[in-house]
Amino acid sequence: MTVAEAAKKLNGTVTGVQADTSREVLGGYVSDLLSDVMTNAQEGDLWVTLQKHPNIVAVAHVRGLAGVVLINGRQPEPETVARAIEEHVPIVSTSLSAFEAVGILYGLGVRRRRNL
Amino acid sequence: MHPPGIVKAALRAGVDAIAVCDHNSAENVAAVHRAGRKAGLAVLAGMEVTTEEEVHIVALLPDLESALTLQSRVYRALPGRNNDALFGLQVIANEEEEVLGFTDRLLVGATTWPVETVVAAIHELGGLAIAAHVDRERFGIIGQLGMIPPGLELDAIEVSARTPLPAARAQYAAPRGLSVLTASDAHEPKDVGKAVTYMLLERPEYAEVRQALAGRNGRAILGGGRPMEDLSLHILDIAQNAVEAGATRVDIDLVEDRAADLLAIGVRDNGRGMDRATAAAATDPFFTTRTTRRVGMGLPLLAAAARAAGGVLSLESEPGQGTRVKATFRYSHIDRAPLGDIETTLMVLLAGNPDVDVLFRHVVSGREFSLCSKDVRAALPGENLTSSHGLALLREAIRRGESQLAR
Numbered sequence: 001m002t003v004a005e006a007a008k009k010l011n012g013t014v015t016g017v018q019a020d021t022s023r024e025v026l027g028g029y030v031s032d033l034l035s036d037v038m039t040n041a042q043e044g045d046l047w048v049t050l051q052k053h054p055n056i057v058a059v060a061h062v063r064g065l066a067g068v069v070l071i072n073g074r075q076p077e078p079e080t081v082a083r084a085i086e087e088h089v090p091i092v093s094t095s096l097s098a099f100e101a102v103g104i105l106y107g108l109g110v111r112r113r114r115n116l
Numbered sequence: 117m118h119p120p121g122i123v124k125a126a127l128r129a130g131v132d133a134i135a136v137c138d139h140n141s142a143e144n145v146a147a148v149h150r151a152g153r154k155a156g157l158a159v160l161a162g163m164e165v166t167t168e169e170e171v172h173i174v175a176l177l178p179d180l181e182s183a184l185t186l187q188s189r190v191y192r193a194l195p196g197r198n199n200d201a202l203f204g205l206q207v208i209a210n211e212e213e214e215v216l217g218f219t220d221r222l223l224v225g226a227t228t229w230p231v232e233t234v235v236a237a238i239h240e241l242g243g244l245a246i247a248a249h250v251d252r253e254r255f256g257i258i259g260q261l262g263m264i265p266p267g268l269e270l271d272a273i274e275v276s277a278r279t280p281l282p283a284a285r286a287q288y289a290a291p292r293g294l295s296v297l298t299a300s301d302a303h304e305p306k307d308v309g310k311a312v313t314y315m316l317l318e319r320p321e322y323a324e325v326r327q328a329l330a331g332r333n334g335r336a337i338l339g340g341g342r343p344m345e346d347l348s349l350h351i352l353d354i355a356q357n358a359v360e361a362g363a364t365r366v367d368i369d370l371v372e373d374r375a376a377d378l379l380a381i382g383v384r385d386n387g388r389g390m391d392r393a394t395a396a397a398a399t400d401p402f403f404t405t406r407t408t409r410r411v412g413m414g415l416p417l418l419a420a421a422a423r424a425a426g427g428v429l430s431l432e433s434e435p436g437q438g439t440r441v442k443a444t445f446r447y448s449h450i451d452r453a454p455l456g457d458i459e460t461t462l463m464v465l466l467a468g469n470p471d472v473d474v475l476f477r478h479v480v481s482g483r484e485f486s487l488c489s490k491d492v493r494a495a496l497p498g499e500n501l502t503s504s505h506g507l508a509l510l511r512e513a514i515r516r517g518e519s520q521l522a523r
Contacts, residue, residue: 032170032260033253033254033259033260034259034260034261034262034263035253035258035259035260035261035262036253036259037262038262051169051260051261053168053169053230053231053261053265054265055261055262055263055265058262058263059262077230
């Protein structure tokens with residue numbers, strides 16, 4: 001499943017470069033502590049969070065994540081959008097809660113992956 | 117919130133200034149400030165603002181008025197109502213410990229402001245923005261945001277009492293040259309002064325602190341630590357005692373010998389010394405000849421720390437012959453107090469007493485670092501040890517010497 005396909009299932013809107021949403025979702029992670037994501041998320045994960053600070057792009061970029069899902073209808077800050085385009089990190093905004101978003105992704109077969 | 121109790125606790129801890137930084141509120145600044153003025157304690161206006169990302173930013177503000185302006189802006193950005201049963205009553209008190217009222221805003225909550233907005237709001241009022249307890253995962257900027265956002269215009273970062281300064285400097289400050297402070301983050305009077313920052317200032321007041329954080333006009337951050345715990349600050353305390361006893365020369369010996377399982381501290385001075393009765397009383401917790409503030413907890417606490425770690429404290433003194441204090445510890449003893457930050461000891465001692473000859477010797481398993489204040493002064497012809505160049509040179513010499521011991 002690609003980020004674009006996941007965004008559709010979450011009824012979300014995509015921020016960033018459309019071409020970046022063709023990236024394959026290899027796993028999933030959910031956390032609002034960015035230090036925790038830096039330590040525990042795996043390359044190719046789709047990351048579910050309520051944080052919309054520009055640092056989420058840096059974290060996603062450094063960890064090589066497939067993309068970021070913002071929950072509860074949260075929209076990225078303008079600076080976050082600019083960096084997302086620059087770093088090719090797709091951001092999906094959904095009105096679903098983290099619980100619902102993760103439930104849907106899990107139902108689609110997305111799993112937490114342990115250390116590779 | 118009991119303003120006189122806070123002031124009393126601060127004076128007992130020997131600090132010259134505190135900042136009152138309630139969560140998202142400045143309601144109690146005025147009362148503590150007035151209580152402090154009566155007792156001779158400087159009280160700075162502050163606030164600990166929670167950003168939208170749940171990062172804590174400490175604001176230090178020029179005066180009460182700017183603190184109250186920040187408060188009214190923060191209140192508008194602060195959703196939610198307090199639940200007394202969960203978080204307790206949020207009391208507004210005056211300096212007589214009378215309750216003036218309560219605030220029902222959810223002060224423990226987060227504002228709707230991103231961290232950049234909080235920093236900008238503080239700066240707009242002429243304040244200082246300090247990232248609070250960056251060593252804590254929850255509410256610390258690195259924990260919440262993975263890293264300090266590049267371009268965020270912080271004035272300093274603060275580490276909690278649990279992280280010793282040398283570790284904090286290596287881990288958090290180096291990349292951006294930000295000043296590192298430490299503070300007690302006291303939520304109760306008993307914790308006031310548990311961790312302190314030493315600054316070289318003319319007076320303990322906001323404008324001076326501002327210059328110290330920027331390292332301007334001869335003001336500087338000298339270091340910090342836990343005065344009741346760190347052995348390095350006990351050493352500073354004894355050395356300060358020596359200077360107050362009129363010493364013109366203080367020799368400090370610090371020996372760490374892991375093979376012999378020994379940590380030994382020796383401080384010798386040429387001050388006026390004490391007679392036998394006074395020397396015997398000096399380790400009594402209720403005895404002091406000091407009329408000014410002390411730095412640490414004094415000899416009685418050091419004696420207790422030595423005993424707790426399988427060691428002893430001895431004191432030799434004679435009138436006119438100076439004083440010699442020696443404390444030993446079992447190095448590996450589980451209750452042995454941490455050494456703390458030697459850089460702070462030397463910076464505060466030398467910058468605070470630039471005319472006293474200090475000879476410091478630190479031996480770690482046979483390797484030795486020694487520093488003589490005469491040599492530092494000799495390297496600064498026509499310049500003061502407390503000039504910014506002088507302090508930088510001193511700091512550099514201490515860091516180089518200490519880092520070679522750590523290898």
